Amino acid sequence: MHEMSIAQSIMDIVQQEMARHQVSRVSVIRLVVGEFTAVVPDSLTFCLELITKDTPLEGVQVELEEVPLTGRCKACGQEFPIVEYRFVCPECQSGEVETVGGKELYIKEIEAE
Numbered sequence: 495m496h497e498m499s500i501a502q503s504i505m506d507i508v509q510q511e512m513a514r515h516q517v518s519r520v521s522v523i524r525l526v527v528g529e530f531t532a533v534v535p536d537s538l539t540f541c542l543e544l545i546t547k548d549t550p551l552e553g554v555q556v557e558l559e560e561v562p563l564t565g566r567c568k569a570c571g572q573e574f575p576i577v578e579y580r581f582v583c584p585e586c587q588s589g590e591v592e593t594v595g596g597k598e599l600y601i602k603e604i605e606a607e
């Protein structure tokens with residue numbers, strides 16, 4: 495499962511951070527997840543619950559911030575939300591579109607107790 499390996503690497507990072515800051519309890523983990531990462535938020539939350547069970551991180555609150563897929567037209571500079579993977583500029587109909595949002599997947603914040 496895609497989400498399980500992501501959950502695992504998130505936990506690795508959280509544990510590294512905890513060790514680095516000498517923190518033994520974490521109350522909230524805030525994640526930023528782009529729409530284009532193909533991560534299902536509910537599934538990721540579920541996997542995080544699974545792998546934190548019986549660890550010091552059990553019961554940690556996970557908050558997900560979803561970033562919609564956003565494109566920028568290379569021809570006219572217009573930024574717009576990409577709906578149904580239509581990579582076409584609504585202003586000038588150009589197909590030269592780069593993705594500027596929606597591919598993110600990172601830990602925004604870890605809140606220690």
Ligand SMILES: [Zn+2]
Pocket residue numbers: 567568569570571572583584585586587588
């Ligand atoms: Zn355009």
